[in-house]
Amino acid sequence: xxxxxxxxxxxxxxxxxxxxxxxxxxxxxxxxxxxxxxxxxxxxxxxxxxxxxxxxxxxxxxxxxxxxxxxxxxxxxxxxxxxxxxxxxxxxxxxxxxxxxxxxxxxxxxxxxxxxxxxxxxxxxxxxxxxxxxxxxxxxxxxxxxxxxxxxxxxxxxxxxxxxxxxxxxxxxxxxxxxxxxxxxxxxxxxxxxxxxxxxxxxxxxxxxxxxxxxxxxxxxxxxxxxxxxxxxxxxxxxxxxxxxxxxxxxxxxxxxxxxxxxxxxxxxxxxxxxxxxxxxxxxxxxxxxxxxxxxxxxxxxxxxxxxxxxxxxxxxxxxxxxxxxxxxxxxxxxxxxxxxxxxxxxxxxxxxxxxxxxxxxxxxxxxxxxxxxxxxxxxxxxxxxxxxxxxxxxxxxxxxxxxxxxxxxxxxxxxxxxxxxxxxxxxxxxxxxxxxxxxxxxxxxxxxxxxxxxxxxxxxxxxxxxxxxxxxxxxxxxxxxxxxxxxxxxxxxxxxxxxxxxxxxxxxxxxxxxxxxxxxxxxxxxxxxxxxxxxxxxxxxxxxxxxxxxxxxxxxxxxxxxxxxxxxxxxxxxxxxxxxxxxxxxxxxxxxxxxxxxxxxxxxxxxxxxxxxxxxxxxxxxxxxxxxxxxxxxx
Ligand SMILES: *[C@@H]1O[C@H](CO)[C@@H](O)[C@H](O)[C@H]1NC(C)=O
Ligand SMILES: *[C@@H]1O[C@H](CO)[C@@H](O)[C@H](O)[C@H]1NC(C)=O
Ligand SMILES: *[C@@H]1O[C@H](CO)[C@@H](O)[C@H](O)[C@H]1NC(C)=O
Ligand SMILES: *[C@@H]1O[C@H](CO)[C@@H](O)[C@H](O)[C@H]1NC(C)=O
Ligand SMILES: *[C@@H]1O[C@H](CO)[C@@H](O)[C@H](O)[C@H]1NC(C)=O
Ligand SMILES: *[C@@H]1O[C@H](CO)[C@@H](O)[C@H](O)[C@H]1NC(C)=O
Ligand SMILES: [Cu+2]
Numbered sequence: 001x002x003x004x005x006x007x008x009x010x011x012x013x014x015x016x017x018x019x020x021x022x023x024x025x026x027x028x029x030x031x032x033x034x035x036x037x038x039x040x041x042x043x044x045x046x047x048x049x050x051x052x053x054x055x056x057x058x059x060x061x062x063x064x065x066x067x068x069x070x071x072x073x074x075x076x077x078x079x080x081x082x083x084x085x086x087x088x089x090x091x092x093x094x095x096x097x098x099x100x101x102x103x104x105x106x107x108x109x110x111x112x113x114x115x116x117x118x119x120x121x122x123x124x125x126x127x128x129x130x131x132x133x134x135x136x137x138x139x140x141x142x143x144x145x146x147x148x149x150x151x152x153x154x155x156x157x158x159x160x161x162x163x164x165x166x167x168x169x170x171x172x173x174x175x176x177x178x179x180x181x182x183x184x185x186x187x188x189x190x191x192x193x194x195x196x197x198x199x200x201x202x203x204x205x206x207x208x209x210x211x212x213x214x215x216x217x218x219x220x221x222x223x224x225x226x227x228x229x230x231x232x233x234x235x236x237x238x239x240x241x242x243x244x245x246x247x248x249x250x251x252x253x254x255x256x257x258x259x260x261x262x263x264x265x266x267x268x269x270x271x272x273x274x275x276x277x278x279x280x281x282x283x284x285x286x287x288x289x290x291x292x293x294x295x296x297x298x299x300x301x302x303x304x305x306x307x308x309x310x311x312x313x314x315x316x317x318x319x320x321x322x323x324x325x326x327x328x329x330x331x332x333x334x335x336x337x338x339x340x341x342x343x344x345x346x347x348x349x350x351x352x353x354x355x356x357x358x359x360x361x362x363x364x365x366x367x368x369x370x371x372x373x374x375x376x377x378x379x380x381x382x383x384x385x386x387x388x389x390x391x392x393x394x395x396x397x398x399x400x401x402x403x404x405x406x407x408x409x410x411x412x413x414x415x416x417x418x419x420x421x422x423x424x425x426x427x428x429x430x431x432x433x434x435x436x437x438x439x440x441x442x443x444x445x446x447x448x449x450x451x452x453x454x455x456x457x458x459x460x461x462x463x464x465x466x467x468x469x470x471x472x473x474x475x476x477x478x479x480x481x482x483x484x485x486x487x488x489x490x491x492x493x494x495x496x497x498x499x500x501x502x503x504x505x506x507x508x509x510x511x512x513x514x515x516x517x518x519x520x521x522x523x524x525x526x527x528x529x530x531x532x533x534x535x536x537x538x539x540x541x542x543x544x545x546x547x548x549x550x551x552x553x554x555x556x557x558x559x560x561x562x563x564x565x566x567x568x569x570x571x572x573x574x575x576x577x578x579x580x581x582x583x584x585x586x587x588x589x590x591x592x593x594x595x596x597x598x599x600x601x602x603x604x605x606x607x608x609x610x611x612x613x614x615x616x617x618x619x620x621x622x623x624x625x626x627x628x629x630x631x632x633x634x635x636x
Pocket of ligand 6: 528529530531
C-alpha cells in the first residue's frame with residue numbers, strides 16, 4: 001500500500017477516534033431459543049459420544065469421540081465425529097480417518113481447528129488391533145501422530161482432513177496451547193495407552209505445529225510420572241508457559257527451553273486422571289491483565305497409589321487453590337468447592353462468573369475391567385448440582401448454587417461443556433466404557449444426550465450494541481459502540497456497569513477447555529440525556545500473549561446481562577507475529593446533564609471502567625497519533 005495513504009488513514013482514524021475502513025460485524029440480536037433460567041434442558045442427540053467438543057461457528061459445535069461402535073455410520077465404519085447445529089439441534093456425522101482417542105485440540109490464529117494425537121487402531125471392546133496389514137473392523141488407522149484440520153462452516157460443506165506432515169512423535173493425551181503467533185505447541189503424552197503414564201511410554205517432550213523441528217525435552221514430565229498426561233498448560237501474559245503436572249509446577253520459556261520451578265501443588269493432584277476443574281480467571285483492566293489460574297478438586301494420591309488402589313471409592317477433594325505465576329511462585333487457597341469433585345468443567349460466563357458442572361464425588365477419570373469398577377467406570381456418584389464461582393464476592397461466599405437446579409444426567413469420564421454465543425452452556429458426553437455400551441444393566445452407559453443450561457440472565461432483554469468490528473487488534477485506536485435506551489434500560493448511568501469482554505470458549509475434553517480465556521477490554525463512555533450512550537472500547541492490550549490470535553466471541557455486558565456473543569477475529573486471521581501498536585488513550589467518561597439520576601450541570605464522571613487512569617486529554621491523543629504516524633513512516 002502507498003505509505004502516504006496508509007499514514008493518512010492512521011492519522012484520520014485517530015482524529016475521529018474510530019478505525020477508518022474497519023468492517024463491522026452484524027449487530028447481535030436476541031436469543032432465538034427460549035429456556036428456563038437456572039435449569040438444564042435436554043435438547044438433542046450428538047450421534048457420537050462427546051469426548052471432545054468445540055464451537056466452530058456461532059451455530060456449530062463439533063463433536064469428536066474415540067473410535068467405538070457407535071450405531072451411526074459413515075462411509076465404511078462407525079462414526080466418531082459429528083457436527084451439531086445449536087439452532088436446529090440436528091447433527092450430521094463426519095468422517096475422521098484416524099483414531100482420535102484422547103487427542104488434544106485448539107484453534108490456530110488463522111481460524112483452522114487442530115485435533116492432535118490419538119491412539120493406535122482398535123477393535124471391538126476397545127482392544128488394540130495389532131495386524132499391521134489392515135485397519136481392523138472399525139477401519140481406524142493409527143492416530144498417534146495425526147494432525148487433523150477443520151475449517152468450520154455453516155453450510156455443512158466442511159470436512160476433516162489430515163495435515164500433510166504428521167507429528168514427529170506419537171502422542172496419546174497431549175496438551176495443545178496456542179502461542180503469540182497463532183501457531184500451536186503440543187506437549188507431552190504417552191506412546192500407547194493405560195490409566196496413567198509410565199517410564200516405558202512417556203513422551204516428555206514438546207513440538208510445534210507447523211513444525212519447528214525435532215521435539216524438545218521437557219524435564220518436568222520425567223519428574224512427574226505417572227500422573228503427567230494432558231499437562232495443564234497456559235500461555236501467560238509474560239510469554240512463559242505455566243505447566244502443571246502431578247505435584248509439580250514450572251514456568252517454561254519455550255524460546256530458550258528453560259524451566260523455572262514454582263511451588264508444588266497443594267492438597268491434591270489436579271491433572272488427569274484426578275482431573276480438577278481448572279481455569280485462567282478473567283484478565284481485566286482492574287487486574288492489569290494479570291493471569292491467575294485456579295484449580296479446584298481432584299484427587300489426593302501419591303505416585304505409587306494409582307495402581308493397586310480402589311480409586312472409585314476415594315472421595316474427590318474440595319480444595320481450591322490459585323496461582324498468579326507472573327507475580328508469585330506460590331499458591332494461595334480460595335474458597336473450597338461445596339462438594340468434592342473430580343472432572344469438574346469450569347466455564348467462563350460473560351457476566352464474569354465461572355460456571356462449574358459435571359464430574360463425580362468419588363473416584364477419578366479413566367476406566368478398566370477391575371472388580372471394584374462400576375461397570376468399567378473409575379468414577380462414581382456423579383455430582384448433578386452445578387455451582388457458580390463469583391471472583392468478585394467476598395472470601396467465604398464465592399461459591400453459590402442459589403437458583404440453580406441439578407441436571408438429571410450424570411456426566412462422568414469423557415464428558416464436555418462449553419459456552420454458547422447466547423450465553424447458555426452446552427453440555428454433552430460421558431462414556432466410562434472401552435466401547436459403545438448401552439442397556440438397562442449398564443449404569444454409566446454411552447451418553448449421547450445434549451443439554452443446555454440457562455444462566456440467570458438468559459431471559460433478560462439482551463443489549464444490541466452497534467459498531468462491533470469484525471477484527472480486534474493489539475493496541476492502536478479505540479472503537480465506539482452505541483447503546484440504545486433499551487440496551488441501557490432507559491438509564492445511561494448503566495454505562496458505568498457495562499463491560500466489553502472477549503471469550504474464547506476453547507476445546508473441551510477431559511474437564512479442560514484448552515485455550516479457554518476471558519479478557520475484558522478497557523472502555524470508557526459518553527452518556528446522553530436521552531438515555532442512550534456510546535462506549536469507547538480499546539483494542540486488546542499490546543501483547544498477543546494476553547489473548548492469542550484466532551476467532552473468539554465478543555460480548556457487551558450491561559449490568560450483568562450479556563449481549564448475544566458476536567464472532568470476532570483476534571489479530572489479522574493469519575499465522576505469524578501480529579501487528580502490535582501503542583494503545584491510544586480513551587476519552588474520559590462523561591455523562592450529559594439531565595440524565596435521569598443526575599440533575600444540573602454537566603459532569604465528568606470518574607467512571608472509566610478500569611483501574612488504570614490514562615492521561616486522557618486530546619493532547620495526549622495527538623501525541624500518540626504523531627508517534628504512530630512516525631512509526632508507520634519509519635516501518636515503510
Ligand atoms: C492455517 O494454517 C495451517 C498451518 O499452516 C494450515 O494447514 C491451514 O490450512 C491454514 N488455514 C487457513 C484457513 O489458511
Ligand atoms: C472389558 O470387558 C469388556 C466386556 O467383556 C471387553 O469388551 C473389553 O475389551 C474389556 N476391556 C479391557 C480394557 O480389557
Ligand atoms: C464431506 O464428507 C462427506 C462424507 O464423507 C462427503 O459426502 C462429502 O462429499 C464431503 N464434502 C467435500 C466438500 O469433500
Ligand atoms: C500493567 O502491566 C504492564 C505490562 O506487564 C506493566 O508495564 C504496567 O506497569 C502495569 N501497570 C500497572 C498499573 O501495574
Ligand atoms: C454509576 O453512576 C451513578 C450516577 O453517577 C452513580 O450513582 C453510581 O455510583 C455509579 N456506579 C458505579 C459502579 O460507578
Ligand atoms: C441522543 O442524544 C445524542 C447526543 O445528542 C444523539 O447523538 C442521539 O442521536 C440521540 N439519540 C436518540 C435516540 O435520540
Ligand atoms: Cu480419555
